[in-house]
Amino acid sequence: MKILGIETSCDETAAAVVEDGKTVLSSCVISQIDLHRPYAGVVPEIASRAHVSNIVPLIRRSLKEADCKAENISGIAVTRGPGLAGALLVGLSAAKALAFVLEKPLIGVDHLMAHIYASFLTESPPSFPFIALLVSGGHTLLLRLRSWTDCTVMGTTIDDAVGEAYDKVARMLGLSYPGGPVIDEWAQKGNERAIEFPKITMYNKKKGNYNFSYSGLKTAVMYYLKKGEKFSLEDICASFQRSALSVLQEKTLRLCEQEHISTLVLAGGVAANKNLRAGFQKIPGLDLHIPPLKLCTDNAAMVAGMGSIGPMEKIFDNPDLKIYSKQNLKMHEGVFV
Ligand code: KG4
Numbered sequence: 001m002k003i004l005g006i007e008t009s010c011d012e013t014a015a016a017v018v019e020d021g022k023t024v025l026s027s028c029v030i031s032q033i034d035l036h037r038p039y040a041g042v043v044p045e046i047a048s049r050a051h052v053s054n055i056v057p058l059i060r061r062s063l064k065e066a067d068c069k070a071e072n073i074s075g076i077a078v079t080r081g082p083g084l085a086g087a088l089l090v091g092l093s094a095a096k097a098l099a100f101v102l103e104k105p106l107i108g109v110d111h112l113m114a115h116i117y118a119s120f121l122t123e124s125p126p127s128f129p130f131i132a133l134l135v136s137g138g139h140t141l142l143l144r145l146r147s148w149t150d151c152t153v154m155g156t157t158i159d160d161a162v163g164e165a166y167d168k169v170a171r172m173l174g175l176s177y178p179g180g181p182v183i184d185e186w187a188q189k190g191n192e193r194a195i196e197f198p199k200i201t202m203y204n205k206k207k208g209n210y211n212f213s214y215s216g217l218k219t220a221v222m223y224y225l226k227k228g229e230k231f232s233l234e235d236i237c238a239s240f241q242r243s244a245l246s247v248l249q250e251k252t253l254r255l256c257e258q259e260h261i262s263t264l265v266l267a268g269g270v271a272a273n274k275n276l277r278a279g280f281q282k283i284p285g286l287d288l289h290i291p292p293l294k295l296c297t298d299n300a301a302m303v304a305g306m307g308s309i310g311p312m313e314k315i316f317d318n319p320d321l322k323i324y325s326k327q328n329l330k331m332h333e334g335v336f337v
């Protein structure tokens, strides 16, 4: 069973073909980073227009690289949300048109669940139950998954996402967009104890809060820079990174302990971070799953893979699929009818 995946939720146009929910036959991505870099963030209108230009050639390329004729795919999986509305509509419209013309099932996929699915495209996929830490430019989520249809949000950010904090701090420091990889690189050469930035834990003894907050840390960096003290870029990046990541690690491990679950899946663009990966790799007894770098950032292989669950569980084919822009996980599982 070959599924064509389509992803246009933000600033990457992507198309991929995945076989049996496991084997990536092709995974094509056109990044728009260069278009958005002058604005130090994603401009929705520019993103939608670029998706319109890229989508058809990219679908063609992904079928060609997979050596697969359009009529031989079993279904079309597409990201419904969360993401930028205009951007999502481009992918969904393309998927609807293809499904109509080819008379194939149309499978709606949640972008966040697809990020988690990326770990299932590896040689040794995780087994349920597991905790997932999903960290990207738009989301900071701690989830407990007992199965694909039993998924609970245990914590989320109350303001900025962790990737967003990286991007905003990079902008303050005059570094290029996206900020995550650049700060990560500078941080490797710095002293992470040089500056004491706050660690926003918001831990509530009674409620055992697993939520996150990043706007305070971002503001602390801003005030530090305003003081005009001489600083080394390496040290400021390393110190910011320590504050941003230590709370992620602490809360994730505390949740694993509370739930008696030792399998952890890291997902999303920030899972590419060197220190975040290394921090978890050091924990004894933790069954850690992190997708390879190219599957951590936005791609369509994760969408096609997640979409394969639809036909397997006989839930698919709804020509009336709609997009949603906000996080929707409390109400739904990963695949939509
Ligand atoms: O998952 P993703 O590709 O797109 C979203 O769905 O948001 O994540 C992009 C985010 C950006 O904020 C980027 O700065 C961050 O992931 N990122 C990183 C690293 N690589 C990418 N953050 C920290 N360290 C990295 N190495």
Ligand code: ZN
Binding pocket: 111, 115, 136, 268, 269, 297, 298
């Ligand atoms: Zn993403």
